[in-house]
Amino acid sequence: MKNKITGRNLYYITKESGIPLIGSIYFGIIDRGTNLIQVRPAAGFCPLNCPFCSVDEGPHSKRRFTDYIVSPSYLIEEAKKVIDYKDISDMEIHIDGQTEPTLYPYLLDLIGTFAKDPRIAIISMQTNGIPLTSQYIQKLERAGLNRINLSINSLNPKHAKYLAGTSEYNINHIIEIAKVIAKSSIHLLIAPLWVPGINDQDIEEIISFASKLKQKSDFPILGIQNYLKYKFGRKIKGVKVVNVKKFKKKLQEWEEKYGIHPLYLSMNDFKMHPANKYPKPLRKGEKIEVEIVLPGRLLSWQKNKREMLGRAKGRIIHIMNCSAKIGDRITVRILSTKDNIYYGREIYH
Numbered sequence: 001m002k003n004k005i006t007g008r009n010l011y012y013i014t015k016e017s018g019i020p021l022i023g024s025i026y027f028g029i030i031d032r033g034t035n036l037i038q039v040r041p042a043a044g045f046c047p048l049n050c051p052f053c054s055v056d057e058g059p060h061s062k063r064r065f066t067d068y069i070v071s072p073s074y075l076i077e078e079a080k081k082v083i084d085y086k087d088i089s090d091m092e093i094h095i096d097g098q099t100e101p102t103l104y105p106y107l108l109d110l111i112g113t114f115a116k117d118p119r120i121a122i123i124s125m126q127t128n129g130i131p132l133t134s135q136y137i138q139k140l141e142r143a144g145l146n147r148i149n150l151s152i153n154s155l156n157p158k159h160a161k162y163l164a165g166t167s168e169y170n171i172n173h174i175i176e177i178a179k180v181i182a183k184s185s186i187h188l189l190i191a192p193l194w195v196p197g198i199n200d201q202d203i204e205e206i207i208s209f210a211s212k213l214k215q216k217s218d219f220p221i222l223g224i225q226n227y228l229k230y231k232f233g234r235k236i237k238g239v240k241v242v243n244v245k246k247f248k249k250k251l252q253e254w255e256e257k258y259g260i261h262p263l264y265l266s267m268n269d270f271k272m273h274p275a276n277k278y279p280k281p282l283r284k285g286e287k288i289e290v291e292i293v294l295p296g297r298l299l300s301w302q303k304n305k306r307e308m309l310g311r312a313k314g315r316i317i318h319i320m321n322c323s324a325k326i327g328d329r330i331t332v333r334i335l336s337t338k339d340n341i342y343y344g345r346e347i348y349h
């Protein structure tokens with residue numbers, strides 16, 4: 001299939017494909033050892049081209065070459081296995097990914113099914129807000145969504161277009177959407193990215209805007225994020241990354257100036273806590289036979305090589321600079337297993 005937004009090849013992942021939903025940063029389920037699991041239903045459905053995008057997403061992407069979409073029933077079945085393992089009754093399902101989640105065609109079914117599980121206390125979702133309308137928000141509310149993390153990086157139309165990477169971005173639509181969400185039963189978390197020297201004044205205006213929304217909730221209304229540079233992401237030239245200490249200090253300054261607390265958030269602010277980590281069947285350093293099942297999203301600077309995704313022991317493994325084709329069986333050295341996300345290197349005999 002072709003993805004209409006990006007024009008790239010799109011792979012539909014079903015249970016029958018036998019492609020595991022744990023192990024990849026691109027799709028499926030990510031468990032970082034807390035009561036929150038990230039559910040990633042797709043990769044490659046974002047209409048924006050933010051110049052700071054950590055995953056180089058959107059129609060102008062230069063480094064992503066494959067998109068994915070996961071069948072909702074398969075995603076739910078596998079997420080429930082992780083929830084069973086954690087054996088707690090205050091789970092949060094956070095829907096996100098290298099995509100715009102509201103464009104996932106089965107989103108309402110996904111949320112509706114999770115909402116029926118009594119062990120799930122919160123269903124939250126990341127969005128840039130573009131596809132949202134009052135009607136869509138009502139449907140999300142009825143399906144059982146509890147929180148929307150809405151990206152807003154500037155209220156100034158010109159700056160907002162620059163930070164969205166497209167002249168079609170309409171911040172007035174997003175402002176209206178924020179107001180509709182704030183009046184609904186869905187909690188609104190405005191999530192701006194602070195890019196030092198680029199949107200300092202804009203962040204102050206967003207803080208002021210958020211404080212006027214007067215939402216009744218135990219959760220914070222603002223989750224300001226720090227700009228970081230990623231190897232395979234987009235970077236804004238000339239912007240210096242601010243370390244955690246300086247970031248915290250800046251947020252404390254804004255807390256005092258605007259009387260809005262807290263701006264520097266911790267796990268406690270989202271009722272998050274450690275919980276059983278789903279088992280890792282692969283060890284760092286291990287040598288293992290892997291079956292190649294999908295192309296990865298990244299190409300390689302090496303001729304006739306690219307990132308490929310393999311499977312072994314029920315996990316996906318990202319293999320950079322790989323020369324194998326789908327269906328090949330190759331030997332791989334496991335390089336990283338953090339958060340049950342696997343990276344490996346092809347071993348040539």
Ligand code: SF4
Nearest residue numbers: 046048050053057128
């Ligand atoms: S930062 Fe988010 S909204 Fe912007 S291009 Fe990347 S995925 Fe899309």
